[in-house]
Amino acid sequence: MSSSCNYEKNGYSEISNFQRFEDTTLAKPETFSPALLGVALESGAAKPAYQQLYEQVRDLILSGRLPSGARLPSTRSYSKELGLSRTTLIAAYDQLVSEGYLEARRGAGIFVSQFSPEHLMLVNRTAPPVLPKPGAARRRAARPVPFSIRATSPADFPGAEWARLLQKTWRGPIAGHFGEPHVEGHPGLKVAIADHLRTWRGISCSEDQVLITSSSAESIDLISRVLCQPGDKVWLENPGYMPMRREIVEKGLEPFYVPIDREGMMVNLGVELAKSARMAITTPPRQFPLGMTMSLPRRLDLLDWARSTGAWVVEDDYDSEFRYEGRPLAALMSMDETGRVLYLGSFSKVMFKSLRLGYLVVPPDLSSQFHDAHAELGPQASSVAQPALAEFITSGQFAAHIRRMRRLYARRRALLLDQLLEKCSGLVTPQPANSGMHIVVSIEPILRARHSDVEICRRLRQDGIEAQPLSSFYAAGFDPGAAGQGLLLGFSGFEEKELEVSVTALAAALSDLAAA
């Protein structure tokens, strides 16, 4: 049995799923012709064609001109009419499906998703300006052990170039690097981040809205000081990122754990649990740890709740650069015209973990309040690497590095999936997700009947294999049962050969555990 065969059988595909759906609908008449839709692409525009198409179709949906349930032309016929490559169309459709604007129904075609007209009122109808970039552990361990999650890949980091930029930025006038003048962060880095967010996330923001922080913890600290009072209720995702919970509890805020389903945070349950919450902290681009993208209806529900109750939504976008199908998603913040969304970004995944640089983007009218609070508290981010990082981004090397790592991680992920299906079937089953730096596998009954995921991970660690138990990402007292039993297996930091060997070891260890 070939690995690609395994791969397809389980619903994983490096090409878009809806290409398959389409094949059955090629002969059917199109509901909306491209001409009727009024879509027209500028050739020679700075914006890539897929991006123009994505934005125009998105606007048609948001304006109601493409109604819920409407069927879209197939990529094959549409590409002929528009005179575009099918690849371009697939990229645009893929993006729209990922974000929930479109739905692919097997054997039927591509349709506009169902959501209510009220939702549309909330959404920013003008597409954000897009400016394409030029050239667009363990303690004392020698290095991370498979399958540590969130490991970066030092061998693939452009160290010499980074070294050159560090030297260059410290050789010239350095008064600005000393900290006092720019408590908010290096001005060039803030501009570079704002540009990056426009291109990669569709967030239209000025550099004044950007605060450089050392971590999401510092960003959350700032947010809670500026926007919250002790005792305020906060929605957190369940399962979710544990340190976030500790921070919220330690700040005297009251956490409410909102369950996740395949569309992401279940906003209706959040409203039931604590409609009056002051804030929701969520991972719309890629849920942590489960990996799904929050659907458009959920996004709209969330923005609706925030607008109607005066709550805040914190969008934690910790690693959506590593998306292996379609283009990077537009951020929730890019859809928000009510100014209720704050955005957390990080360089830990794309650059390296111990860089300790991230950022917080706040709505324009909160900018000066946040900068004052930041100055008062004392910014935590080191200035040493900020000018070099700004140049790294501005020169296009950052985007090139992301693309390189995305290709690399896509290969590693595909290999890990193949290997798991080949060697561990009957023991664990990979769960779908098309992004990130780890895979979640569920545990088959034969193994689950004997051991909890926590116990399995403890035993694996004895064999030198790192895995995180999925159940440990659930809040205490919220036992999701079998659905919450699983393993997180990181692939990003390990070479293909190392992953192969490690899956063999994993399979042997799991077989032993299933037998004992």
Next chain:
Amino acid sequence: MSSSCNYEKNGYSEISNFQRFEDTTLAKPETFSPALLGVALESGAAKPAYQQLYEQVRDLILSGRLPSGARLPSTRSYSKELGLSRTTLIAAYDQLVSEGYLEARRGAGIFVSQFSPEHLMLVNRTAPPVLPKPGAARRRAARPVPFSIRATSPADFPGAEWARLLQKTWRGPIAGHFGEPHVEGHPGLKVAIADHLRTWRGISCSEDQVLITSSSAESIDLISRVLCQPGDKVWLENPGYMPMRREIVEKGLEPFYVPIDREGMMVNLGVELAKSARMAITTPPRQFPLGMTMSLPRRLDLLDWARSTGAWVVEDDYDSEFRYEGRPLAALMSMDETGRVLYLGSFSKVMFKSLRLGYLVVPPDLSSQFHDAHAELGPQASSVAQPALAEFITSGQFAAHIRRMRRLYARRRALLLDQLLEKCSGLVTPQPANSGMHIVVSIEPILRARHSDVEICRRLRQDGIEAQPLSSFYAAGFDPGAAGQGLLLGFSGFEEKELEVSVTALAAALSDLAAA
């Protein structure tokens, strides 16, 4: 009136005060002859002569062979007997006086200080090994404005060399810089810090006791998590460093504000306030913001209290590199043989503020507990500059930079003092202190009667002059009255010409305020 005349008149002197005391006692007989004391210096030893003398006299005092109240030979006669330069003797005496082992009494001579024999039991009698080094804002402001405190001096920073080290350390194998393997910090930096502490502070520690942190806030966070429970009582200095208070309160600890007198923290009052406190956080090398060194009797009282009650002492040594008379002080931690002292160090002052690197030194038996907690919480320090900083220290450039900055800051401080005495007399009066990056001035009655220090600083800010009101460093509800009214004037970040111009502006502004 010459400026040096002003200077002497007010008790400031770049040479030791006790030279003056001695002059009146030259003819008197010596109580203890050098031979009787058994002091003998090795010539050609790695250790400088003043250091040998300092250590031997300290040991004589600690062993009781030089009893409390004993008078010491004058430097003039003693230097003849030992065949040493008088400068060497003055350096050693100066150090011993600064640390409270000796007292200079005007017109009477130099005496061994009064402290009880119980105190001596606590003190480590073996001198720590000394390994001499080879070659031993405001928001959006363009740069800091006089008299901002804690400003560093970019023009005097060896930027090109720093740039070279950054490049060098990132050009080679970089896997170790990525964060996962060395959650506790770059190993080479920990070794370099341990060596530095041996040489400069007399702290004998291994690199395993060193944790690299991003800030004293991270260190305090770690300490409170490992050693404290919510509700525990903590002594803090009053006046003191405000962010420390916020951190303590936010961690659910109960602060007790212990007054400061000219010998530093009034330990007896701390015992009265909260004998059962879990921890005392203090600045023995240089009290912040007042600037005095904690006397030896107070140090011994503090260690005595900690030992007898099982409390912890956190020694915050934030800037004692910048000591302009005598040698750097031995740290409180170097005197502690009961393992109750933790030491906080920072590179913000010696290097630059936004480097965001500091360290925590813990007693050996707490080392593994602290490292585990640090790994669990996630270390905050960026790895980018750690290898370069390690080389900067190891190569001796760090020590050279400290010496250079000490000379520079000594000149700036002397100039600021002269200028204040010349231009602002009758309005404000500089308070004695022989170290640090700022001067505290008290406010004369004519000005104090009309305006609080807070109001004065507000008005000065309107004229573009930065000053910190002393009263703002006192805990709320502890009004020290006139003694707590003063201004903190930073000199470290400003050239002499700039200080001159700024004092002229200050004098004019203060005169206006005294008249209005």
